[in-house]
Amino acid sequence: MLNAPVSHYLFTAAQSRDIDEQTINEIGIEGFTLMEIAGYSASQQILNIYPELSHGIYLCGKGNNAGDALVIARYLIQHDINASIVFLSGMDGLSPDTHKNFELLKKFDPENKISIYDSWDDFSGQASFDFIIDGMLGTGLDSNLRGDYQKAVQWANQQSVPVFSIDIPTGLHADLGEIMGKVIKADHTFTFGGRKQGFYLQDGPLHTGQVTYCELPFPNELKTSCNTFLIDESWVSEHQSSLGVHKYDTGVLYIIAGSEGLTGAAVMAAKSAWAEGLGAVFLVCPRGLLSVYEHNLPSIIKKPVGEQSDTCFSEAHLPDVRQIVGEKQGAVLLGPGLGRKEETVRFVIDFLSQNNRKTVIDADALWALAQSQKWKEFEEKQWILTPHPGELARLLEQDVKKDYQRLNLVRNFSAEHNVTTLSKGMPGIVSTKNGDSYLTNYDTRYFARAGSGDVLAGKISAYLALDYSPEYSCAQALLNGKKKLFTYLDTNRDLPEPTDFI
């Protein structure tokens, strides 16, 4: 397991509410105290990030989300930052802690820094303000936005000042990442006690702006039901190449890849793996393609099988391939550019039926899996599967439209078949055998060009060969690409080439 810090746990709304309730009822920290800590913490972050603010519009509902906003107002007026507070559901019926905070706030305002509006209609739009606080709805959202909430969201999204969402952008579904009628487009989201899973699914990434996790005193023991985590470079430590005494001590990888017309995939994967500092990379190839690899891959050891006329793998190559792969301890990458001929499909399935190596199954090897159910019964499965959306749909035998559905299906698939799965897309989802899932949070569209899957597969299998766990290998490979992408974008305007990620 990858040990994510609690700041990178991703919760559903129900999990968040359960943890709130247990902290209040079983641990004995009152909701009012939690609200104070949440609001204080967000207010300090706001002061830090935007030291020059002068007047905020606070859009408030009637639940505890509004209470957090009122605490923020209380701290900010102490710094001479005026507040216009709009209660979209009026001032009657505020939740108890929110009501209490409203009463408190008024006591902090001897100089009339606060204006209060008890409906949307009452609020006519202020002449001058320089930020908006979205304290309308948090985890209590239960349907598409109603009436005035829609109007307020639309209005806020049209203003040219920063919008700070409290806990979650109003209108974003905390679990699905879907838009519930309308949604706030935040510049910054201050989220309390735990990030919400929906920030990283579907429409979430386009609406949260920068997410800041604000700690609340929730005991970590209450968080153990969490099985979804955000991967980023802040906690996944980077692989450092190290020197072994002998080349075979420093990681050995066997790549079984390539066929006529698709040798590029094998070349990219091999170069990508080699760049991670392995001791030896062996490319097993049909003999007819050897000259291509001799020309393109000087550092890679080629292991041709079959006849000079062979340009794709078939069952006839199995004994030789098994013998080659059996020579040294190491990992296997199976798939890039294998092609989809029937004899190659049979080769893949038969190879996997007697394979006890840690193996990354990519591209056309995934096609082969989708052609035959046999693999589901194989016992030795130290596998990482790396399907793109089309490959995933074939494996699952269903179309997967929504990210939330993809997350659940990939999680179940990995647990059921005892494999690690990296479902490519936005977000990338890594699911482990024990039901944990890890999500990426960056724009993966730059990788949607033929070849970047081969580079990714090369990296994953390199880390696997270096003896990292399957989930670490996937996470590190993804982040390796992210780092290279950001470095590239710093200095270039053109789209990156897949080779830029090698």
Ligand SMILES: NC(=O)C1=CN([C@@H]2O[C@H](COP(=O)(O)OP(=O)(O)OC[C@H]3O[C@@H](n4cnc5c(N)ncnc54)[C@H](OP(=O)(O)O)[C@@H]3O)[C@@H](O)[C@H]2O)[C@@H](O)CC1
């Ligand atoms: N508990 C704690 O200790 C802590 C909680 N914290 C904070 O509390 C937040 C959760 O608070 P919450 O549960 O009060 O829910 P919240 O989102 O404010 O609103 C619920 C109200 O919204 C309404 N409503 C629902 N859907 C709607 C719609 N579509 N359109 C319009 N209205 C809609 C619904 O109205 P009703 O259906 O009852 O008429 C209900 O009254 C959480 O996100 C965090 O910010 C933190 O301070 C940390 C400590």
Ligand SMILES: Nc1ncnc2c1ncn2[C@@H]1O[C@H](COP(=O)(O)OP(=O)(O)O)[C@@H](O)[C@H]1O
């Ligand atoms: N470093 C990375 N971070 C996130 N996603 C990545 C990365 N590298 C590749 N991907 C994912 O892999 C996809 C490319 O894989 P794939 O479609 O299999 O390509 P190929 O044509 O090379 O086989 C990208 O669209 C992206 O979703």
Ligand SMILES: [K+]
């Ligand atoms: K909100």
